[in-house]
Amino acid sequence: MSDNQQQKEDKTTFLHAFKQQIMKAWQPVPTLNSTIIVFAILSTIFLVFGIVLVVFTNKILDSKVRYDTKCSTINYPNSDAGVAPAICTIQFTVTEDMESPVFVYYELTNFYQNHRRYVKSKSVVQLQGDSVSYSDVSNCEPIIYYSDLRKYRYVPSNLKDGDYAWPCGLIAASLFNDTYTLLDPSNNHVPISSTNIAWPSDKSTKYKNKDMTIQWTNVEDERFMVWMRTAALPDFRKLWGRIDQKVPAGTYTVQIANNYPVDSFDGTKSFVLSTANAFGGRNSFLGISYLVMGIICFIILLVFIFKKIRQNKPKQQKEN
Template identity: 30%
Template sequence: MGKVKGKSGPLARRPDNSAFKQQRLPAWSPMLTANTVLPFFYFMASICMLLGVWLLLTVQSTQEIKLDYTLLFQGDVFFYYGLKNFHQNLRRYMDSRDDGQMVGRKRNLKNPSSYCSPFTKDQNGLPIAPCGAVANSIFNDSFSLTYHDSRGSVKVPLLRGGITWYTDKNVKFRNPKTDNLTLAQVFEGTARPLYWHKPVYELDPLDPTNNGFINDDLIVWMREAAFPNFKKLYGVLYRADEPFTKGLPAGNYSIGISYNFPVQYFRGRKEVVLTTLTWFGGQNHFLPIAYLVTSSLILLIAVILTVFWWKFGKNGKNMEQ
Protein backbone atom coordinates (compact mmCIF):
# COMPACT_ATOMS: atom_id res chain seq x y z
CA MET A 1 0.00 0.00 0.00
CA GLY A 2 1.17 3.46 -0.82
CA LYS A 3 1.72 6.06 1.84
CA VAL A 4 -0.39 9.26 1.92
CA LYS A 5 1.83 12.24 2.17
CA GLY A 6 0.79 14.78 4.80
CA LYS A 7 0.40 18.43 4.06
CA SER A 8 3.44 20.55 4.64
CA GLY A 9 4.74 23.95 3.74
CA PRO A 10 2.73 27.21 3.41
CA LEU A 11 -0.47 25.34 2.44
CA ALA A 12 -0.52 23.11 5.53
CA ARG A 13 -2.98 25.31 7.43
CA ARG A 14 -5.19 26.28 4.54
CA PRO A 15 -8.89 25.61 5.34
CA ASP A 16 -10.73 22.97 3.37
CA ASN A 17 -12.42 24.08 0.20
CA SER A 18 -15.95 23.87 1.62
CA ALA A 19 -18.82 26.35 1.59
CA PHE A 20 -18.75 26.72 5.38
CA LYS A 21 -14.99 27.16 5.84
CA GLN A 22 -14.65 29.37 2.77
CA GLN A 23 -17.69 31.50 3.79
CA ARG A 24 -19.69 30.83 0.65
CA LEU A 25 -22.94 30.21 2.55
CA PRO A 26 -25.99 32.21 1.46
CA ALA A 27 -26.47 35.39 3.53
CA TRP A 28 -28.90 38.27 3.75
CA SER A 29 -27.40 41.75 3.60
CA PRO A 30 -30.10 44.37 4.21
CA MET A 31 -29.86 47.56 2.21
CA LEU A 32 -30.29 50.53 4.54
CA THR A 33 -32.22 53.19 2.67
CA ALA A 34 -34.14 56.26 3.74
CA ASN A 35 -37.42 54.46 3.09
CA THR A 36 -36.54 51.78 5.66
CA VAL A 37 -34.47 53.69 8.23
CA LEU A 38 -36.52 56.88 8.65
CA PRO A 39 -39.84 55.13 9.47
CA PHE A 40 -38.00 53.07 12.10
CA PHE A 41 -36.62 56.24 13.74
CA TYR A 42 -40.05 57.88 13.82
CA PHE A 43 -41.61 54.68 15.17
CA MET A 44 -39.06 54.39 18.00
CA ALA A 45 -39.44 58.09 18.83
CA SER A 46 -43.22 57.64 19.08
CA ILE A 47 -42.93 54.53 21.27
CA CYS A 48 -40.47 56.19 23.68
CA MET A 49 -42.60 59.34 23.86
CA LEU A 50 -45.77 57.37 24.60
CA LEU A 51 -44.00 55.34 27.30
CA GLY A 52 -42.50 58.48 28.82
CA VAL A 53 -45.85 60.31 28.94
CA TRP A 54 -47.62 57.23 30.31
CA LEU A 55 -45.03 56.66 33.06
CA LEU A 56 -44.96 60.37 33.90
CA LEU A 57 -48.76 60.43 34.34
CA THR A 58 -48.52 57.27 36.47
CA VAL A 59 -45.87 58.79 38.70
CA GLN A 60 -47.83 62.04 39.03
CA SER A 61 -50.83 60.06 40.31
CA THR A 62 -48.96 59.15 43.49
CA GLN A 63 -49.41 61.33 46.57
CA GLU A 64 -46.33 62.25 48.57
CA ILE A 65 -45.61 64.55 51.49
CA LYS A 66 -42.09 65.33 52.65
CA LEU A 67 -41.40 66.97 55.99
CA ASP A 68 -37.89 68.06 56.85
CA TYR A 69 -37.39 67.54 60.58
CA THR A 70 -33.65 68.17 60.95
CA LEU A 71 -34.72 71.06 63.18
CA LEU A 72 -37.84 69.75 64.92
CA PHE A 73 -40.94 71.37 63.42
CA GLN A 74 -44.01 72.57 65.32
CA GLY A 75 -47.71 72.73 64.35
CA ASP A 76 -49.69 71.05 62.08
CA VAL A 77 -49.43 54.50 52.73
CA PHE A 78 -46.01 54.21 53.21
CA PHE A 79 -43.90 55.80 55.81
CA TYR A 80 -40.26 56.44 54.88
CA TYR A 81 -37.39 58.16 56.56
CA GLY A 82 -35.01 60.06 54.32
CA LEU A 83 -31.41 61.18 54.62
CA LYS A 84 -29.57 63.77 52.56
CA ASN A 85 -25.81 64.01 52.06
CA PHE A 86 -25.23 60.58 53.62
CA HIS A 87 -22.92 58.58 51.36
CA GLN A 88 -23.68 54.90 51.86
CA ASN A 89 -21.96 54.12 48.56
CA LEU A 90 -18.40 54.77 49.74
CA ARG A 91 -16.27 51.73 48.99
CA ARG A 92 -14.59 51.50 52.41
CA TYR A 93 -17.94 51.97 54.12
CA MET A 94 -19.55 49.16 52.11
CA ASP A 95 -16.54 46.83 52.39
CA SER A 96 -16.51 47.14 56.19
CA ARG A 97 -19.38 44.67 56.55
CA ASP A 98 -18.86 40.92 56.82
CA ASP A 99 -21.50 39.16 54.73
CA GLY A 100 -20.39 35.80 56.08
CA GLN A 101 -21.36 36.93 59.54
CA MET A 102 -24.74 38.27 58.39
CA VAL A 103 -25.80 34.89 56.97
CA GLY A 104 -25.28 33.22 60.33
CA ARG A 105 -21.91 31.52 59.86
CA LYS A 106 -20.65 30.78 63.35
CA ARG A 107 -17.02 30.99 62.27
CA ASN A 108 -17.70 34.62 61.34
CA LEU A 109 -19.98 35.36 64.29
CA LYS A 110 -17.23 35.36 66.89
CA ASN A 111 -14.29 35.60 64.48
CA PRO A 112 -15.29 38.29 61.98
CA SER A 113 -13.00 38.71 59.02
CA SER A 114 -10.72 41.66 58.43
CA TYR A 115 -13.49 43.39 56.47
CA CYS A 116 -14.96 44.58 59.76
CA SER A 117 -11.83 46.38 60.86
CA PRO A 118 -11.76 48.67 62.81
CA PHE A 119 -15.15 47.49 64.07
CA THR A 120 -14.13 43.87 64.69
CA LYS A 121 -13.77 43.90 68.47
CA ASP A 122 -14.75 46.25 71.27
CA GLN A 123 -12.45 47.73 73.89
CA ASN A 124 -12.70 44.54 75.95
CA GLY A 125 -11.65 42.33 73.06
CA LEU A 126 -15.10 40.84 72.45
CA PRO A 127 -16.11 40.30 68.80
CA ILE A 128 -18.76 42.74 67.60
CA ALA A 129 -21.98 41.40 66.10
CA PRO A 130 -22.88 42.73 63.65
CA CYS A 131 -19.52 44.24 62.79
CA GLY A 132 -18.65 46.95 60.32
CA ALA A 133 -19.30 50.65 59.82
CA VAL A 134 -22.63 50.07 58.06
CA ALA A 135 -24.23 48.32 61.02
CA ASN A 136 -22.54 50.66 63.49
CA SER A 137 -24.17 53.71 61.84
CA ILE A 138 -27.72 52.29 61.70
CA PHE A 139 -30.50 54.86 61.60
CA ASN A 140 -32.16 54.84 65.03
CA ASP A 141 -34.76 57.62 65.04
CA SER A 142 -38.28 56.37 65.77
CA PHE A 143 -41.66 57.80 64.76
CA SER A 144 -45.32 57.70 65.72
CA LEU A 145 -48.15 59.15 63.66
CA THR A 146 -51.39 60.36 65.29
CA TYR A 147 -54.67 61.28 63.60
CA HIS A 148 -56.84 63.98 65.20
CA ASP A 149 -60.59 64.38 64.54
CA SER A 150 -63.67 65.60 66.36
CA ARG A 151 -63.86 62.38 68.37
CA GLY A 152 -60.33 62.60 69.69
CA SER A 153 -56.89 61.33 68.73
CA VAL A 154 -56.13 57.96 67.19
CA LYS A 155 -52.67 56.50 66.76
CA VAL A 156 -52.11 55.52 63.13
CA PRO A 157 -51.25 51.80 63.03
CA LEU A 158 -48.01 51.17 61.18
CA LEU A 159 -46.83 47.67 60.32
CA ARG A 160 -43.19 47.57 61.28
CA GLY A 161 -42.60 44.00 60.15
CA GLY A 162 -42.69 42.46 56.71
CA ILE A 163 -41.06 45.47 55.05
CA THR A 164 -38.13 43.49 53.61
CA TRP A 165 -37.79 41.30 50.54
CA TYR A 166 -38.17 37.51 50.67
CA THR A 167 -34.57 37.01 49.56
CA ASP A 168 -33.34 39.22 52.39
CA LYS A 169 -34.58 37.04 55.24
CA ASN A 170 -34.01 33.72 53.48
CA VAL A 171 -30.77 34.25 51.56
CA LYS A 172 -28.77 37.38 52.42
CA PHE A 173 -29.52 37.59 56.16
CA ARG A 174 -29.93 34.67 58.56
CA ASN A 175 -29.41 34.08 62.25
CA PRO A 176 -26.99 31.40 63.43
CA LYS A 177 -28.55 28.02 64.17
CA THR A 178 -29.79 28.02 67.74
CA ASP A 179 -29.56 24.25 68.44
CA ASN A 180 -32.22 24.51 71.19
CA LEU A 181 -30.56 27.64 72.58
CA THR A 182 -32.10 31.06 72.91
CA LEU A 183 -30.92 33.82 70.58
CA ALA A 184 -29.27 35.55 73.52
CA GLN A 185 -27.29 32.38 74.30
CA VAL A 186 -26.21 32.06 70.66
CA PHE A 187 -24.84 35.60 70.72
CA GLU A 188 -23.24 35.15 74.14
CA GLY A 189 -19.63 36.26 74.08
CA THR A 190 -20.20 38.99 71.50
CA ALA A 191 -20.55 42.73 71.93
CA ARG A 192 -22.95 45.24 70.41
CA PRO A 193 -21.64 47.83 67.90
CA LEU A 194 -20.05 50.92 69.38
CA TYR A 195 -22.99 53.30 68.82
CA TRP A 196 -25.77 50.82 69.65
CA HIS A 197 -27.69 50.99 72.90
CA LYS A 198 -28.78 47.34 72.92
CA PRO A 199 -27.48 44.05 71.50
CA VAL A 200 -28.62 42.65 68.18
CA TYR A 201 -30.82 39.98 69.79
CA GLU A 202 -32.93 42.66 71.54
CA LEU A 203 -33.66 45.00 68.63
CA ASP A 204 -37.41 44.30 68.74
CA PRO A 205 -38.73 43.60 72.26
CA LEU A 206 -42.32 43.23 70.94
CA ASP A 207 -41.60 40.53 68.35
CA PRO A 208 -39.09 37.80 69.27
CA THR A 209 -38.99 36.60 65.62
CA ASN A 210 -37.74 40.02 64.49
CA ASN A 211 -34.42 39.97 66.30
CA GLY A 212 -30.85 39.22 65.40
CA PHE A 213 -29.57 39.59 61.86
CA ILE A 214 -33.11 39.18 60.45
CA ASN A 215 -34.45 42.34 62.07
CA ASP A 216 -36.37 44.30 59.42
CA ASP A 217 -34.92 47.71 60.31
CA LEU A 218 -31.38 46.31 60.24
CA ILE A 219 -31.91 44.63 56.86
CA VAL A 220 -33.40 47.78 55.32
CA TRP A 221 -30.45 49.83 56.54
CA MET A 222 -27.87 47.29 55.41
CA ARG A 223 -29.21 47.54 51.83
CA GLU A 224 -26.90 50.42 50.91
CA ALA A 225 -28.24 53.28 48.81
CA ALA A 226 -26.51 54.21 45.55
CA PHE A 227 -26.88 57.99 45.96
CA PRO A 228 -26.26 60.38 48.89
CA ASN A 229 -29.93 61.43 49.05
CA PHE A 230 -32.19 58.46 49.70
CA LYS A 231 -35.22 57.21 51.59
CA LYS A 232 -35.83 53.89 53.30
CA LEU A 233 -39.06 52.21 54.31
CA TYR A 234 -40.00 52.57 57.98
CA GLY A 235 -43.53 51.15 58.08
CA VAL A 236 -46.71 50.43 56.14
CA LEU A 237 -50.22 51.60 57.04
CA TYR A 238 -52.33 48.81 58.60
CA ARG A 239 -55.73 49.15 56.97
CA ALA A 240 -57.81 46.63 58.92
CA ASP A 241 -59.47 49.09 61.33
CA GLU A 242 -61.48 52.28 60.93
CA PRO A 243 -60.90 55.03 59.92
CA PHE A 244 -57.91 53.75 57.94
CA THR A 245 -59.51 51.03 55.81
CA LYS A 246 -59.31 53.24 52.71
CA GLY A 247 -56.02 54.86 53.57
CA LEU A 248 -55.23 57.99 55.52
CA PRO A 249 -58.39 60.15 55.81
CA ALA A 250 -58.21 63.90 55.39
CA GLY A 251 -57.64 65.74 58.65
CA ASN A 252 -54.98 66.85 61.09
CA TYR A 253 -52.00 64.70 61.94
CA SER A 254 -49.09 64.99 64.30
CA ILE A 255 -45.79 63.12 64.19
CA GLY A 256 -43.88 62.16 67.30
CA ILE A 257 -40.14 61.82 66.68
CA SER A 258 -37.52 60.28 68.90
CA TYR A 259 -34.50 62.27 67.71
CA ASN A 260 -31.38 60.10 68.09
CA PHE A 261 -29.50 60.03 64.78
CA PRO A 262 -27.00 62.93 64.52
CA VAL A 263 -26.49 64.55 61.11
CA GLN A 264 -24.66 67.78 61.89
CA TYR A 265 -21.25 66.08 61.59
CA PHE A 266 -21.67 65.48 57.85
CA ARG A 267 -23.99 68.45 57.16
CA GLY A 268 -26.87 66.15 56.43
CA ARG A 269 -30.61 66.57 56.72
CA LYS A 270 -33.44 64.27 57.74
CA GLU A 271 -37.02 64.01 56.55
CA VAL A 272 -40.08 61.82 56.78
CA VAL A 273 -42.01 60.85 53.67
CA LEU A 274 -45.63 59.72 53.41
CA THR A 275 -46.42 58.34 50.00
CA THR A 276 -48.68 56.03 48.01
CA LEU A 277 -47.48 53.55 45.42
CA THR A 278 -48.52 52.46 41.95
CA TRP A 279 -47.54 49.41 39.88
CA PHE A 280 -44.53 51.48 38.83
CA GLY A 281 -43.45 52.09 42.43
CA GLY A 282 -43.11 55.40 44.26
CA GLN A 283 -42.72 58.92 42.98
CA ASN A 284 -39.62 58.54 40.82
CA HIS A 285 -39.33 60.71 37.70
CA PHE A 286 -36.06 59.28 36.41
CA LEU A 287 -37.43 56.63 34.02
CA PRO A 288 -40.22 58.79 32.50
CA ILE A 289 -37.78 61.64 31.90
CA ALA A 290 -35.24 59.19 30.42
CA TYR A 291 -37.85 57.94 27.95
CA LEU A 292 -38.87 61.48 27.00
CA VAL A 293 -35.24 62.59 26.50
CA THR A 294 -34.53 59.49 24.41
CA SER A 295 -37.64 60.15 22.35
CA SER A 296 -36.58 63.74 21.73
CA LEU A 297 -33.08 62.72 20.63
CA ILE A 298 -34.37 60.03 18.27
CA LEU A 299 -36.92 62.44 16.82
CA LEU A 300 -34.25 65.11 16.32
CA ILE A 301 -31.99 62.64 14.50
CA ALA A 302 -34.92 61.49 12.38
CA VAL A 303 -35.79 65.07 11.38
CA ILE A 304 -32.14 65.84 10.50
CA LEU A 305 -31.88 62.69 8.38
CA THR A 306 -35.18 63.51 6.69
CA VAL A 307 -33.96 67.01 5.77
CA PHE A 308 -30.71 65.63 4.35
CA TRP A 309 -32.56 62.96 2.41
CA TRP A 310 -35.10 65.46 1.05
CA LYS A 311 -32.40 67.92 0.04
CA PHE A 312 -29.59 65.71 -1.22
CA GLY A 313 -30.66 62.14 -1.66
CA LYS A 314 -34.33 61.97 -2.58
CA ASN A 315 -33.73 61.10 -6.25
CA GLY A 316 -30.89 58.72 -5.40
CA LYS A 317 -28.53 60.14 -8.02
CA ASN A 318 -25.91 60.97 -5.46
CA MET A 319 -25.77 57.29 -4.55
CA GLU A 320 -24.48 56.28 -7.97
CA GLN A 321 -20.86 55.25 -8.15
Protein backbone atom coordinates (compact mmCIF):
# COMPACT_ATOMS: atom_id res chain seq x y z
CA MET A 1 0.00 0.00 0.00
CA SER A 2 1.38 3.40 -0.96
CA ASP A 3 1.80 6.29 1.46
CA ASN A 4 -1.03 8.23 -0.20
CA GLN A 5 -3.41 5.31 0.12
CA GLN A 6 -2.43 4.84 3.77
CA GLN A 7 -3.05 8.54 4.48
CA LYS A 8 -6.47 8.41 2.80
CA GLU A 9 -7.41 5.32 4.78
CA ASP A 10 -6.28 6.93 8.07
CA LYS A 11 -8.26 10.08 7.24
CA THR A 12 -11.36 8.04 6.42
CA THR A 13 -11.04 6.13 9.70
CA PHE A 14 -10.63 9.37 11.65
CA LEU A 15 -13.68 11.01 10.05
CA HIS A 16 -15.78 7.88 10.67
CA ALA A 17 -14.72 7.84 14.34
CA PHE A 18 -15.38 11.57 14.70
CA LYS A 19 -18.87 11.37 13.18
CA GLN A 20 -19.77 8.31 15.25
CA GLN A 21 -18.37 9.86 18.47
CA ILE A 22 -16.09 6.86 19.11
CA MET A 23 -12.80 8.73 19.24
CA LYS A 24 -10.29 7.78 21.89
CA ALA A 25 -10.63 9.87 25.03
CA TRP A 26 -9.49 9.94 28.61
CA GLN A 27 -12.40 8.96 30.84
CA PRO A 28 -11.24 9.18 34.44
CA VAL A 29 -13.22 7.32 37.06
CA PRO A 30 -13.24 9.37 40.30
CA THR A 31 -12.35 7.47 43.45
CA LEU A 32 -12.80 8.48 47.06
CA ASN A 33 -9.12 9.36 47.43
CA SER A 34 -8.96 11.43 44.22
CA THR A 35 -12.13 13.30 45.21
CA ILE A 36 -10.65 14.15 48.59
CA ILE A 37 -7.50 15.46 46.93
CA VAL A 38 -9.47 17.60 44.44
CA PHE A 39 -11.65 19.21 47.11
CA ALA A 40 -8.63 19.76 49.37
CA ILE A 41 -6.89 21.66 46.57
CA LEU A 42 -10.02 23.66 45.66
CA SER A 43 -10.81 24.64 49.24
CA THR A 44 -7.19 25.73 49.81
CA ILE A 45 -7.12 27.85 46.63
CA PHE A 46 -10.48 29.51 47.31
CA LEU A 47 -9.72 30.23 50.98
CA VAL A 48 -6.25 31.64 50.26
CA PHE A 49 -7.52 33.90 47.47
CA GLY A 50 -10.50 34.99 49.59
CA ILE A 51 -8.34 35.90 52.58
CA VAL A 52 -5.86 37.79 50.38
CA LEU A 53 -8.64 39.75 48.66
CA VAL A 54 -10.37 40.64 51.94
CA VAL A 55 -7.08 41.78 53.50
CA PHE A 56 -6.23 43.94 50.48
CA THR A 57 -9.76 45.37 50.38
CA ASN A 58 -9.64 46.34 54.06
CA LYS A 59 -6.43 48.28 53.41
CA ILE A 60 -8.23 50.55 50.94
CA LEU A 61 -9.10 53.93 52.46
CA ASP A 62 -12.61 55.11 51.79
CA SER A 63 -14.47 58.29 52.74
CA LYS A 64 -18.13 58.63 51.77
CA VAL A 65 -20.78 61.26 52.41
CA ARG A 66 -24.42 60.91 51.39
CA TYR A 67 -25.84 64.19 50.16
CA ASP A 68 -29.27 63.64 48.57
CA THR A 69 -30.95 64.31 51.93
CA LYS A 70 -28.72 67.32 52.69
CA CYS A 71 -29.01 68.93 49.25
CA SER A 72 -32.77 69.22 48.94
CA THR A 73 -32.85 71.72 46.06
CA ILE A 74 -32.55 70.21 42.59
CA ASN A 75 -31.46 72.44 39.69
CA TYR A 76 -33.91 72.13 36.81
CA PRO A 77 -32.63 74.36 33.98
CA ASN A 78 -35.49 75.53 31.76
CA SER A 79 -33.97 78.13 29.47
CA ASP A 80 -30.86 78.84 27.41
CA ALA A 81 -29.88 81.72 29.68
CA GLY A 82 -26.61 81.19 31.51
CA VAL A 83 -28.04 81.01 35.02
CA ALA A 84 -25.60 79.73 37.64
CA PRO A 85 -26.94 76.61 39.40
CA ALA A 86 -27.56 76.54 43.14
CA ILE A 87 -24.59 75.09 45.02
CA CYS A 88 -24.94 72.74 47.98
CA THR A 89 -21.98 72.74 50.41
CA ILE A 90 -21.17 69.74 52.59
CA GLN A 91 -18.26 68.98 54.90
CA PHE A 92 -16.83 65.54 55.61
CA THR A 93 -13.75 64.13 57.34
CA VAL A 94 -10.89 62.13 55.85
CA THR A 95 -9.56 60.14 58.81
CA GLU A 96 -6.23 58.98 57.28
CA ASP A 97 -3.82 60.30 54.67
CA MET A 98 -4.69 59.05 51.18
CA GLU A 99 -1.77 58.52 48.82
CA SER A 100 -2.23 59.41 45.17
CA PRO A 101 -3.98 58.58 43.00
CA VAL A 102 -7.21 59.17 44.92
CA PHE A 103 -10.35 58.33 42.99
CA VAL A 104 -13.57 60.34 43.12
CA TYR A 105 -16.78 58.35 42.73
CA TYR A 106 -20.48 59.03 42.85
CA GLU A 107 -22.59 56.26 44.35
CA LEU A 108 -26.20 55.58 43.41
CA THR A 109 -28.56 53.08 45.01
CA ASN A 110 -31.73 51.39 43.74
CA PHE A 111 -30.93 52.32 40.11
CA TYR A 112 -31.43 49.27 37.89
CA GLN A 113 -29.10 49.84 34.94
CA ASN A 114 -29.21 46.10 34.23
CA HIS A 115 -32.81 46.16 32.97
CA ARG A 116 -32.89 44.61 29.49
CA ARG A 117 -34.79 47.46 27.86
CA TYR A 118 -32.46 50.02 29.43
CA VAL A 119 -29.26 48.19 28.41
CA LYS A 120 -30.23 47.90 24.72
CA SER A 121 -31.53 51.49 24.48
CA LYS A 122 -28.63 53.04 22.55
CA SER A 123 -27.23 53.26 19.02
CA VAL A 124 -23.69 51.94 18.63
CA VAL A 125 -23.45 53.39 15.11
CA GLN A 126 -24.48 56.83 16.34
CA LEU A 127 -22.06 56.78 19.28
CA GLN A 128 -19.22 56.05 16.85
CA GLY A 129 -19.97 59.31 15.03
CA ASP A 130 -21.39 57.79 11.84
CA SER A 131 -24.44 59.02 9.94
CA VAL A 132 -27.57 57.14 10.95
CA SER A 133 -30.95 56.16 9.57
CA TYR A 134 -34.07 55.22 11.51
CA SER A 135 -33.03 51.55 11.61
CA ASP A 136 -29.77 52.57 13.33
CA VAL A 137 -31.57 54.43 16.13
CA SER A 138 -34.65 52.23 16.45
CA ASN A 139 -33.12 50.46 19.47
CA CYS A 140 -33.11 53.83 21.28
CA GLU A 141 -36.86 53.65 21.80
CA PRO A 142 -38.51 55.34 23.71
CA ILE A 143 -36.01 58.19 23.18
CA ILE A 144 -35.31 58.55 19.48
CA TYR A 145 -36.08 62.23 18.77
CA TYR A 146 -35.37 65.40 20.69
CA SER A 147 -39.09 65.67 21.40
CA ASP A 148 -38.73 62.40 23.34
CA LEU A 149 -35.60 63.54 25.16
CA ARG A 150 -37.23 66.79 26.34
CA LYS A 151 -39.61 64.73 28.48
CA TYR A 152 -36.64 63.61 30.59
CA ARG A 153 -34.13 66.47 30.64
CA TYR A 154 -33.38 69.96 29.43
CA VAL A 155 -32.39 70.30 25.76
CA PRO A 156 -31.20 73.57 24.14
CA SER A 157 -33.87 75.26 22.01
CA ASN A 158 -31.72 75.24 18.85
CA LEU A 159 -32.12 71.43 18.66
CA LYS A 160 -35.33 70.64 16.80
CA ASP A 161 -37.95 68.22 18.08
CA GLY A 162 -38.05 66.26 14.82
CA ASP A 163 -34.30 65.58 14.70
CA TYR A 164 -32.73 62.43 16.09
CA ALA A 165 -31.54 62.92 19.66
CA TRP A 166 -27.74 62.75 19.54
CA PRO A 167 -27.01 60.63 21.49
CA CYS A 168 -30.34 58.84 21.77
CA GLY A 169 -31.58 56.16 24.16
CA LEU A 170 -32.41 55.72 27.82
CA ILE A 171 -28.81 55.29 29.01
CA ALA A 172 -27.68 58.62 27.57
CA ALA A 173 -30.91 60.36 28.61
CA SER A 174 -30.35 59.37 32.26
CA LEU A 175 -26.73 60.64 32.24
CA PHE A 176 -25.55 61.60 35.73
CA ASN A 177 -24.88 65.34 35.74
CA ASP A 178 -24.06 66.40 39.30
CA THR A 179 -20.70 68.20 39.50
CA TYR A 180 -18.27 68.53 42.40
CA THR A 181 -15.69 71.05 43.59
CA LEU A 182 -13.43 69.88 46.42
CA LEU A 183 -11.77 72.22 48.95
CA ASP A 184 -9.07 71.10 51.40
CA PRO A 185 -8.96 72.00 55.15
CA SER A 186 -7.22 75.31 54.23
CA ASN A 187 -10.03 76.07 51.78
CA ASN A 188 -7.76 75.59 48.76
CA HIS A 189 -9.12 74.06 45.58
CA VAL A 190 -8.22 70.37 45.08
CA PRO A 191 -7.90 69.62 41.33
CA ILE A 192 -9.99 66.70 40.08
CA SER A 193 -9.06 65.36 36.64
CA SER A 194 -11.58 63.70 34.31
CA THR A 195 -8.91 62.14 32.06
CA ASN A 196 -7.90 58.47 32.12
CA ILE A 197 -11.06 57.39 33.95
CA ALA A 198 -12.70 55.53 31.03
CA TRP A 199 -11.58 52.25 29.51
CA PRO A 200 -8.90 52.72 26.81
CA SER A 201 -10.96 50.62 24.38
CA ASP A 202 -13.93 52.96 24.85
CA LYS A 203 -11.84 56.05 24.19
CA SER A 204 -10.14 54.68 21.10
CA THR A 205 -12.97 52.99 19.20
CA LYS A 206 -16.46 53.36 20.68
CA TYR A 207 -17.17 57.08 21.05
CA LYS A 208 -16.74 59.91 18.57
CA ASN A 209 -18.56 63.22 18.17
CA LYS A 210 -20.45 63.79 14.93
CA ASP A 211 -21.17 67.53 15.06
CA MET A 212 -21.58 69.46 18.31
CA THR A 213 -24.19 71.72 16.68
CA ILE A 214 -26.59 68.75 16.50
CA GLN A 215 -25.57 67.09 19.80
CA TRP A 216 -26.95 67.77 23.26
CA THR A 217 -23.83 66.41 24.99
CA ASN A 218 -20.22 65.50 24.27
CA VAL A 219 -19.91 61.74 23.73
CA GLU A 220 -16.09 61.96 23.89
CA ASP A 221 -16.31 63.13 27.51
CA GLU A 222 -14.88 60.32 29.64
CA ARG A 223 -17.56 60.81 32.31
CA PHE A 224 -20.15 60.09 29.63
CA MET A 225 -18.24 56.93 28.61
CA VAL A 226 -18.14 55.74 32.24
CA TRP A 227 -21.90 56.24 32.58
CA MET A 228 -22.61 54.32 29.36
CA ARG A 229 -21.00 51.19 30.87
CA THR A 230 -24.08 49.91 32.65
CA ALA A 231 -23.75 48.51 36.17
CA ALA A 232 -24.69 44.91 36.96
CA LEU A 233 -26.23 45.66 40.36
CA PRO A 234 -28.75 48.31 41.50
CA ASP A 235 -26.28 49.82 44.01
CA PHE A 236 -23.11 50.95 42.27
CA ARG A 237 -20.26 53.43 42.13
CA LYS A 238 -19.00 55.11 38.99
CA LEU A 239 -15.73 56.94 38.57
CA TRP A 240 -16.16 60.72 38.27
CA GLY A 241 -12.52 61.82 38.43
CA ARG A 242 -9.10 61.31 39.97
CA ILE A 243 -6.87 63.36 42.25
CA ASP A 244 -3.21 63.00 41.30
CA GLN A 245 -1.84 64.22 44.60
CA LYS A 246 -1.84 63.17 48.23
CA VAL A 247 -5.02 63.89 50.19
CA PRO A 248 -4.00 64.51 53.83
CA ALA A 249 -6.34 63.73 56.72
CA GLY A 250 -8.64 66.56 57.72
CA THR A 251 -12.02 68.15 57.20
CA TYR A 252 -12.85 68.75 53.55
CA THR A 253 -15.61 70.70 51.85
CA VAL A 254 -17.37 69.58 48.69
CA GLN A 255 -19.46 72.02 46.69
CA ILE A 256 -22.12 70.21 44.70
CA ALA A 257 -24.16 71.39 41.74
CA ASN A 258 -27.17 69.25 42.62
CA ASN A 259 -28.71 68.50 39.21
CA TYR A 260 -29.61 64.81 39.40
CA PRO A 261 -32.92 63.81 41.06
CA VAL A 262 -33.15 60.38 42.72
CA ASP A 263 -36.66 60.57 44.20
CA SER A 264 -38.25 59.03 41.10
CA PHE A 265 -36.56 55.67 41.77
CA ASP A 266 -36.36 55.94 45.59
CA GLY A 267 -32.58 56.06 45.41
CA THR A 268 -29.75 57.76 47.24
CA LYS A 269 -26.56 59.41 46.04
CA SER A 270 -23.20 59.87 47.72
CA PHE A 271 -19.83 61.50 47.12
CA VAL A 272 -16.90 59.13 47.65
CA LEU A 273 -13.12 59.47 47.92
CA SER A 274 -11.25 56.19 47.73
CA THR A 275 -7.82 54.72 47.11
CA ALA A 276 -7.25 51.54 45.09
CA ASN A 277 -4.91 48.57 44.88
CA ALA A 278 -3.89 45.98 42.30
CA PHE A 279 -7.37 44.43 42.47
CA GLY A 280 -9.22 47.72 41.93
CA GLY A 281 -11.38 49.79 44.24
CA ARG A 282 -13.08 48.89 47.49
CA ASN A 283 -15.34 45.92 46.82
CA SER A 284 -15.58 43.04 49.28
CA PHE A 285 -17.97 40.98 47.13
CA LEU A 286 -15.27 39.01 45.28
CA GLY A 287 -13.28 38.20 48.42
CA ILE A 288 -16.39 37.06 50.28
CA SER A 289 -17.43 34.95 47.29
CA TYR A 290 -14.07 33.14 47.32
CA LEU A 291 -14.36 32.55 51.07
CA VAL A 292 -17.89 31.15 50.73
CA MET A 293 -16.81 28.78 47.95
CA GLY A 294 -13.76 27.76 49.99
CA ILE A 295 -15.93 26.96 53.02
CA ILE A 296 -18.38 24.96 50.87
CA CYS A 297 -15.52 22.94 49.33
CA PHE A 298 -14.04 22.39 52.81
CA ILE A 299 -17.38 21.08 54.14
CA ILE A 300 -17.66 18.69 51.19
CA LEU A 301 -14.06 17.63 51.87
CA LEU A 302 -14.93 16.80 55.49
CA VAL A 303 -17.92 14.74 54.31
CA PHE A 304 -15.72 12.61 52.04
CA ILE A 305 -13.05 12.25 54.73
CA PHE A 306 -15.72 11.08 57.19
CA LYS A 307 -16.98 8.59 54.59
CA LYS A 308 -13.44 7.23 54.05
CA ILE A 309 -12.94 6.79 57.81
CA ARG A 310 -16.20 4.82 58.04
CA GLN A 311 -15.11 2.59 55.16
CA ASN A 312 -11.77 1.84 56.83
CA LYS A 313 -13.27 0.93 60.20
CA PRO A 314 -14.70 -2.53 59.21
CA LYS A 315 -11.36 -3.50 57.64
CA GLN A 316 -9.52 -2.69 60.86
CA GLN A 317 -12.08 -4.62 62.94
CA LYS A 318 -11.66 -7.72 60.71
CA GLU A 319 -7.88 -7.59 61.06
CA ASN A 320 -8.20 -7.47 64.87
